[in-house]
Amino acid sequence: MSDLFQPLDDDPAYRQVANAIEFKIVGRTLRTGDALPSESDLARQFGVNRSTVREAIRELEIQGLLGRTRGEKRLRVTRPQSKRISSGVSRALALHDVTFLELWEAMMALEPAAAEHAATRRTGVHLTLLNAAREQFIQDSANTPVAVQAVVNFFKAVAEASGNQVIALSQAPLNALLAPALLELIDQVPQARARIQLAQQRIVNAIKLKKTQLARTWMEKHIRDFKRGHELVFQGN
Amino acid sequence: MSDLFQPLDDDPAYRQVANAIEFKIVGRTLRTGDALPSESDLARQFGVNRSTVREAIRELEIQGLLGRTRGEKRLRVTRPQSKRISSGVSRALALHDVTFLELWEAMMALEPAAAEHAATRRTGVHLTLLNAAREQFIQDSANTPVAVQAVVNFFKAVAEASGNQVIALSQAPLNALLAPALLELIDQVPQARARIQLAQQRIVNAIKLKKTQLARTWMEKHIRDFKRGHELVFQGN
DNA sequence: AATAATAGGACTGTCCGACAATTGTGCCAC
DNA sequence: GTGGCACAATTGTCGGACAGTCCTATTATT
Helix, strand or coil: CCCCCCCCCCCCHHHHHHHHHHHHHHCCCCCCCCECCCHHHHHHHHCCCHHHHHHHHHHHHHCCCEECCCCCCCCEECCCCHHHHHHHHHHHHHHCCCCHHHHHHHHHHHHHHHHHHHHHHCCHHHHHHHHHHHHHHHHCCCCHHHHHHHHHHHHHHHHHHCCCHHHHHHHHHHHHHHHHHHHHHHHHCCCHHHHHHHHHHHHHHHHHCCCHHHHHHHHHHHHHHHHHHHHHHCCCC | CCCCCCCCCCCCHHHHHHHHHHHHHHCCCCCCCCECCCHHHHHHHHCCCHHHHHHHHHHHHHCCCEECCCCCCCCEECCCCHHHHHHHHHHHHHHCCCCHHHHHHHHHHHHHHHHHHHHHHCCHHHHHHHHHHHHHHHHCCCCHHHHHHHHHHHHHHHHHHCCCHHHHHHHHHHHHHHHHHHHHHHHHCCCHHHHHHHHHHHHHHHHHCCCHHHHHHHHHHHHHHHHHHHHHHCCCC
8 A cells, every 4th residue: 555654855945935935826825916025035034045045936937926027127926827837738748759649639629629619708809819810821821830830829719719718728738739740741731721721711700600519510620630631641650 | 010129038047057958858868867967067067156057957847857756866857747747737727716617618628538538548557547546436435535536536547548648638737626626516415426436437337348439428427417516516606 | 397317225147155964986894 | 796984976055245237216407
């Protein structure tokens, strides 16, 4: 079973300081927007050296719990932005050598759901963003990297339009993984550009008309297409 | 449109150092398991002070790119473990005040997919884990916190059995959010325990028999039940 | 009076040097 | 080869220091 004793964790001071501050933030004692005391002040309060405090706040800054707006000196409490979070997750996934199939299955689970909810909850702003991504793809489809970015932006826009932060945050890391795969696919499959363009149009239209099932279905077909394209690129494997 | 000039980013030294090291890790120049040079050595190489290096490696340590096994002094390159990643994401979500509905929709997207793939790819080990979680729930269903943990373990086991790291890593943060919601639900809905137990049994059975569609369906019903239970608890809203 | 310039004060980013505690290592005895 | 021991290397933490930048209140200017 389990050991009789837990290894006693004698965390270094910088970690304890970090935990203490994190506790206050998560417990909302320190609220979003509040400015953190100065480093020297914290050092005094915790009774540790300023260097130690700095290592601690570095942790929280990385996790997105603390941040500062450009050109501002003092740190304030912030809510982790999806961008910061998702980049960490996608890097983790990249380091774990995820396969295209794994990515595809995850997209197949999330994107149609996102599209469905987007069709229910999208606002005018969302439609604008969706169309912007779609038009970017049409405009720059010759420039492959830009086109890939446009596809990613499209998925991001759908996820945001879903009005569901959990889905959006779960979906975000997938985009970073999708980009490199798409880069090859889009160049090596002749019909890819036309199919993507058509799919996006159908999806946006369904979302616009609030046809939830249709949005889901078109999105499913769209994602399925990626797999077909990928198989074409790697035919024989 | 966009501004003519980007704000020039004059990243502080510790961030540049962190990026430089991260680059080597992601680019596999530094490979998993390799020991990092000592702090003093890094300071010399980068031409900065050791304190600066320390702030930099703190970043990477937090992100799970560096770590050390208990009682080891030197840092080594590690691959981010899902536990570390997911805790960050769930905290972010918690700070964003996600609603039960958002969580539920995300589960509704991910868990049935996980169950379906689990039915295809599960190994004997996975079945053992699934049954362990199931039995824990049966055994300790009177002890609410333990029961909740057992439910979480069950979902985790399904996600792992799916053989899809992306789905597993996307699903992990949801568990931390599910727990508190479940804590109330399980106590206030009389039939909750029996229904969860039955659902788990059906799901495990389908996974065991490799009935993919059945696994998905039972999981869907299982998740739907959570929503019904939640509505019972908050009836009137 | 309204606005612009300026002088301090407060902080952050970075550096230097230091020391105890702990871990890694090479050498020696057995 | 194994165990043990002394010594080197390394980390965690501390104190102090200083330049550059931001904030603020005061002073000078129109």
